[in-house]
Amino acid sequence: MAQLPFIAAIDAGIHQEMRRDPNVLYFGQNLATTENHEFVAEYGHDRVRVTPISETAEIGIAIGAAMAGLRPVVELYMAEFMLVAMDQVVNEAPRFRYMTGGQVKVPLVLKAGFGFAAGWAGQHTGSLTALFMGVPGLKVVVPSTAADAKGLMATAIRDDNPVVFMHHYLLTLEHGEVPDGEHLVPFGVAAVRRTGSDVTIVATGWMVNRALGAAATLAAEGIEVEVIDPRTVAPLDLDTILTSVAKTGRLVVVDQAPRHATVGGIIAADVAEFGFSSLKAPILQVNARDVTVPYSEPLEAYVIPDEARIVDAVRRVMQSGG
Amino acid sequence: MSLQSPSSEQQIEMLTQMLRIREFEERVKRTFTEYPGVIRGHTHLADGAEASIVGALSHFKKGDAALATYRCHGYPLALGTDPKAMMAEILGRADGICKGLGGSMHLTDVANGFLGTSGIVGAGIPHAAGAAWAAQIRKKGEVVFCFFGDGASKQGAFHETLNIASLWKLPVIFVMENNGYNVVTTSEQEDANAAAGQPLAIKATSYVMPGVTVDGTDPLAVAEVVGHAVARARAGEGPSLIESKVYRLSAHGNIIAPPGVPLHYPEHEAITVFGKREEYEAALRGDPVPRFRGKLVQSGILSGAAADALNAQVAAEMDVAVKFAVASPFPALESALDNVYA
Numbered sequence A: 001m002a003q004l005p006f007i008a009a010i011d012a013g014i015h016q017e018m019r020r021d022p023n024v025l026y027f028g029q030n031l032a033t034t035e036n037h038e039f040v041a042e043y044g045h046d047r048v049r050v051t052p053i054s055e056t057a058e059i060g061i062a063i064g065a066a067m068a069g070l071r072p073v074v075e076l077y078m079a080e081f082m083l084v085a086m087d088q089v090v091n092e093a094p095r096f097r098y099m100t101g102g103q104v105k106v107p108l109v110l111k112a113g114f115g116f117a118a119g120w121a122g123q124h125t126g127s128l129t130a131l132f133m134g135v136p137g138l139k140v141v142v143p144s145t146a147a148d149a150k151g152l153m154a155t156a157i158r159d160d161n162p163v164v165f166m167h168h169y170l171l172t173l174e175h176g177e178v179p180d181g182e183h184l185v186p187f188g189v190a191a192v193r194r195t196g197s198d199v200t201i202v203a204t205g206w207m208v209n210r211a212l213g214a215a216a217t218l219a220a221e222g223i224e225v226e227v228i229d230p231r232t233v234a235p236l237d238l239d240t241i242l243t244s245v246a247k248t249g250r251l252v253v254v255d256q257a258p259r260h261a262t263v264g265g266i267i268a269a270d271v272a273e274f275g276f277s278s279l280k281a282p283i284l285q286v287n288a289r290d291v292t293v294p295y296s297e298p299l300e301a302y303v304i305p306d307e308a309r310i311v312d313a314v315r316r317v318m319q320s321g322g
Numbered sequence B: 001m002s003l004q005s006p007s008s009e010q011q012i013e014m015l016t017q018m019l020r021i022r023e024f025e026e027r028v029k030r031t032f033t034e035y036p037g038v039i040r041g042h043t044h045l046a047d048g049a050e051a052s053i054v055g056a057l058s059h060f061k062k063g064d065a066a067l068a069t070y071r072c073h074g075y076p077l078a079l080g081t082d083p084k085a086m087m088a089e090i091l092g093r094a095d096g097i098c099k100g101l102g103g104s105m106h107l108t109d110v111a112n113g114f115l116g117t118s119g120i121v122g123a124g125i126p127h128a129a130g131a132a133w134a135a136q137i138r139k140k141g142e143v144v145f146c147f148f149g150d151g152a153s154k155q156g157a158f159h160e161t162l163n164i165a166s167l168w169k170l171p172v173i174f175v176m177e178n179n180g181y182n183v184v185t186t187s188e189q190e191d192a193n194a195a196a197g198q199p200l201a202i203k204a205t206s207y208v209m210p211g212v213t214v215d216g217t218d219p220l221a222v223a224e225v226v227g228h229a230v231a232r233a234r235a236g237e238g239p240s241l242i243e244s245k246v247y248r249l250s251a252h253g254n255i256i257a258p259p260g261v262p263l264h265y266p267e268h269e270a271i272t273v274f275g276k277r278e279e280y281e282a283a284l285r286g287d288p289v290p291r292f293r294g295k296l297v298q299s300g301i302l303s304g305a306a307a308d309a310l311n312a313q314v315a316a317e318m319d320v321a322v323k324f325a326v327a328s329p330f331p332a333l334e335s336a337l338d339n340v341y342a
C-alpha cells in the first residue's frame, strides 16, 4: 500500500495496463510533448501522442483504433470538452457493437474530470454524469477514492466497451491508500462507505465525502446513516442499494447536478419502483440548485449541496413517514 | 511512381463488380414496389458511383480496412460480402449481415475488411484515421480507405481528422465522392471552394497532403489516382485526399414518410427541386456502367456475348439475394437485447 493522491492513482492504473498490454494507447491534448514525458519515455510515440484541440477527431480516432484492435485511453481533462464531441461519445462509440450485430468491439476509455466547484464558474464545473448514464453500450465510472481511481481505471481499460471515466476534480489531490501491484476494482459493485441502520444515503464522487461528513454529524445526534457509493453508475449495483434500503427504510440521494439531470434521481426512481415496500418515508433528494454554477465563492457554495443540506434532508426523512 | 495498369482480367473483374453494384441497387429500388413495406426507414443508393467504388477498392488487400457512410451498399459488394446477407440486412431479417440490428445505413462486414459505417455525416472520417493508426503501429503496410461525400467536408470531423492524419502520416486514403449535392443543396450553395469555382480537392492543401480530382465515372482513372495514394500510404508517406467526381443517378434516398405511406424513390433533385432535367439526362448519358462495358467491348477485351452473359449472371445473383432476403425470418425478439455490450 502506498499513500497516493487521487490523480497519481489514476496514472498508476493507466501504467499498470500499458505495461501489461501493448495495445493500450494514451493520448490527448497537452501531454507527451517532450521525450522525457513519463508515458512517452516508457511506451514511445506509437502509443502515446499529443493531439491538437480536436475532441471530435480524438474520440473518433479512438473509436476507429478500438475497432481495429487497440485500447485507447483519451485524456480529455474536463467533461465539458466532451460536449464538443457528443456525437462521438453518445452516438458513435456505443452504437457500433450493436449496429454491426456484434461484429466489432469498441474498447476505449474517455478520461474526464468534472464538478470543479473551485471558482471555475459556469462552463468548467458541470456534473454531467447522468448525461452518459442512460446510453446503452456506454459504461460510466465515478471513483471517489484513490484506490478506486486506480482499480477502476485499470478495469475500464480491460473492459471491451467504451467507458466514460468521470473523476471529480476536487478529489485530485486527496490522498488515499492505494494497493501496490495489480489492482482491479470490478464494475457494478457498490461500496458501502459507512454502515448505519436509520437512513441510506447514495452519493457519487466528491458528494461521497460530503455525505460521510454529514453522517458523522448525525451520528452525534444518534442517527446512524449508511453511505453507499455506487462507484460505477452504468452498470449500477441496485441490489446493494435495495438491500440497504430494506434495512433502513429511508433513502436520501445526494448528487452534485441540478435536480433533473442527476444520477440520484434515476436511483430514486428505481428504489421507488423496486423497493417501495421497504420505504417508511418518501425518498428525498439533495441536489445542486437549478442554475449554472456561479463564480462568486459564497454563491457557488450556496448552489452546490453541502453537509448542512444533507444533514437537514436526513433529519427530515427521519421525521416523515412511519 | 509508375503503376501497372489493370490487366484485361482485372478490367473484366471491375466491370463485373460495377454490374453487381448496379443490379443490387436496382433490386433495392424495385423491392419498394415488388414487396411494399419490407424495406423500412431510409436507403441511399450507390448508382452512379460504381466506377469510383470499384476503381478505388481495386487496390484493397487483405489486412486493409474500408469505412464509409450510410450510402454503403457498394463497398461490401466489391469487397466480397454475400449480397444475400446484405439484402437480408436491408430487410431487417435474421440472416442479415448485422443480424437485422443495423439495416441499410449500417452495413458492416469485418471479415471482409468493411469495418464500419456511420449514419452521421462526417463522423466516420476519424474512425478511419483511428484504424489507420492501428495499421501504422502494426507496420505491415496496411492502409485504410475512408469514403464519404462532398457534404461531409463541411463537418469539423473532416478538418480535424485531415489535420491529424497528415501530422501523424497515417496510412489512410480519403476518398470524397463528390456528387455535387448534399441532399437538395448544391456544392456551390454550401462550399466556399465550390462557390469560387475551385475543386474540393483543394482542401488538401491546408493539410499538406496531395489533393487530386478525378473523373469518378471512369474506373481506370480512379484506380490510377487511388493507386498512387495507396502506394504513398503503404510506404509510410501519409494520407491523400481524392475528390472523385460522380453523379448519383437516384434521388438522395427513398422518400421520408411515416409508416403506412408506401416508400419509393422519387426523381433526382436536379429535376424535382431545381428543374434541371438536362443536367440529369446528361449524367445518364454518361452512365459509368454501360460506358465501361462499351469500352471493354470496343477494345476487344470482352465480347458482346460475354458481356451479356455477365449481365445475366449478375441479374440471377441479385434475384436470388432478394428472394433469400424476403424468405429469411425476422430475428427472435430477445435478440434485440444482445450485443449491447461486448
Ligand SMILES: Cc1ncc(C[n+]2csc(CCOP(=O)(O)OP(=O)(O)O)c2C)c(N)n1
Binding pocket: B071, B119, B120, B121, B148, B149, B150, B151, B152, B153, B179, B181, B182, B183, B252
Ligand atoms: C451530422 C449530420 N447532419 C445531417 C445529416 C442528414 N444528412 C444525411 S445524408 C446528408 C447529405 C450528405 O451529403 P454528402 O456528404 O455529399 O453525401 P451524399 O449523401 O451526397 O453521398 C445529410 C445532410 C446527418 N446524417 N448527419
Ligand SMILES: [Mg+2]
Binding pocket: B149, B150, B151, B177, B178, B179, B180, B181, B182, B183
Ligand atoms: Mg454529396
